[in-house]
Amino acid sequence: MAFWIELIIAALIVIGALFLFVGSLALARLPDTMRRLHGPTKATTLGIGAMLIASMLFFLAAKGNPSVAEILISLFLFLTAPVSAHFVSKAHMLRSSAVRAQLSPTGRAVDWATFEAEPKEAGPGGAKEAGSINEPERA
Amino acid sequence: MMERILPHPILSAVLALVWVLLINDFSVGSIVMGVLVGLVVAKLTSIYWPERPRLHDPLVALEFLVVVIWDIVVSNVIVAYLVLFRRGDTLQSRFVTVPLELTSPEAITVLAGTITLTPGTVSADLSADKRALLVHCLETADPEGTVERIKQRYERRLKRIFE
Numbered sequence: 001m002a003f004w005i006e007l008i009i010a011a012l013i014v015i016g017a018l019f020l021f022v023g024s025l026a027l028a029r030l031p032d033t034m035r036r037l038h039g040p041t042k043a044t045t046l047g048i049g050a051m052l053i054a055s056m057l058f059f060l061a062a063k064g065n066p067s068v069a070e071i072l073i074s075l076f077l078f079l080t081a082p083v084s085a086h087f088v089s090k091a092h093m094l095r096s097s098a099v100r101a102q103l104s105p106t107g108r109a110v111d112w113a114t115f116e117a118e119p120k121e122a123g124p125g126g127a128k129e130a131g132s133i134n135e136p137e138r139a
Numbered sequence: 140m141m142e143r144i145l146p147h148p149i150l151s152a153v154l155a156l157v158w159v160l161l162i163n164d165f166s167v168g169s170i171v172m173g174v175l176v177g178l179v180v181a182k183l184t185s186i187y188w189p190e191r192p193r194l195h196d197p198l199v200a201l202e203f204l205v206v207v208i209w210d211i212v213v214s215n216v217i218v219a220y221l222v223l224f225r226r227g228d229t230l231q232s233r234f235v236t237v238p239l240e241l242t243s244p245e246a247i248t249v250l251a252g253t254i255t256l257t258p259g260t261v262s263a264d265l266s267a268d269k270r271a272l273l274v275h276c277l278e279t280a281d282p283e284g285t286v287e288r289i290k291q292r293y294e295r296r297l298k299r300i301f302e
Contacts, residue, residue: 022219030227037261038218038277045256046215068160075157082255082262089263089275103273104234110267117267 005061009054016050019043033092034099041085049074090114146185149194151177196299203296210257210292217259221278234263235282237272237289246301247272253293260285 026039052070059067093099093114103112110116145151151174158173159165194200221230237254241247247269251262254274264273279285 019215019219022222026218026222029222030230032232034261034263034275035227035230035232035277037275038259039222041255041261042211042214042218042257043222045211049211067163069163072157072160078252078256082252085255085261086251086263089261093264102234104236106266106271106273107236107238108266108268108270112264112273113267113269114264115267 001061005057009057009061012050012054012057016047016054019047019050021047023047032099033096034089037085037088041081045074045077045081048077145178145181147181147188151181153177154180194300195302199296199299203293203300206292206296207253207257214257214259218277221259225278230278231280232275232277233279233282235274235276235279235286237274237286237294239270239272239294240290241294241298241302242269243301244269246297249301250289250293250297254289257293260289 020043023039023043026043027036030036030039052074056067056070059065093103093112100115106112155170155173155177158176159169162169162173239247239250241250247265251265251272254260254262254272259277259279261275261277262272263275265271266273274285274289276282276285
């Protein structure tokens, strides 16, 4: 394996490890749940991405045949990270009245989906009567 | 006839590709198996997914992918900087509302996922009538600018791709 390929692989592994570390550090350092969510959803995607590129390069250079499972790993990561972040934040909004007070208004006649069911006849211009009656009280 | 055998051609193709990648072997056997899986799964799940989402502009989709990957790299550097060099409680975090022009569920899903993966924003909720997204910003001095950037950079392209 040529020296410069080893160098690139090593650099990618170090970069990946750095971003993974920062992502985990964000969980410990940031003060509240919503801010903490930013760490694992972003820093780790690039961290894992760099590691996987390094892995693909290594197998291409050392064994001669490219390993493509890494593409799938990053694909699944990109699919699952936003979904889990979305659910953590929804659960957090239900549990914490402090965060509920910080939410910005929807700008619509209805509330956020976590607090209110979908209006019966949704659609552009619909949802006229819904929301006004059982709008959850917010500070 | 074509509709009945192949309700979701793109889904079938993606499933076949994912299968071959999972096997990690480009032999005829695994490709045939992948195509079979793609056809059977798409057929079996088609009753849960009656509409066929269309990709109108594959070139814009490619452009969107490049923009998003670039933004993921940038956002990682920004978030890493904020985490390492700023005290968490001095970050100006807040929720903003992004009014949606998109209507198809697939497009909104992609937009929400993109928002979560890109600079300093996590999508937290959707309004009950599916016309606005709740987004949490890690650090923003200019909420309107953030919303405008999301709409300009991602929503405009997604609208051309899906609608």
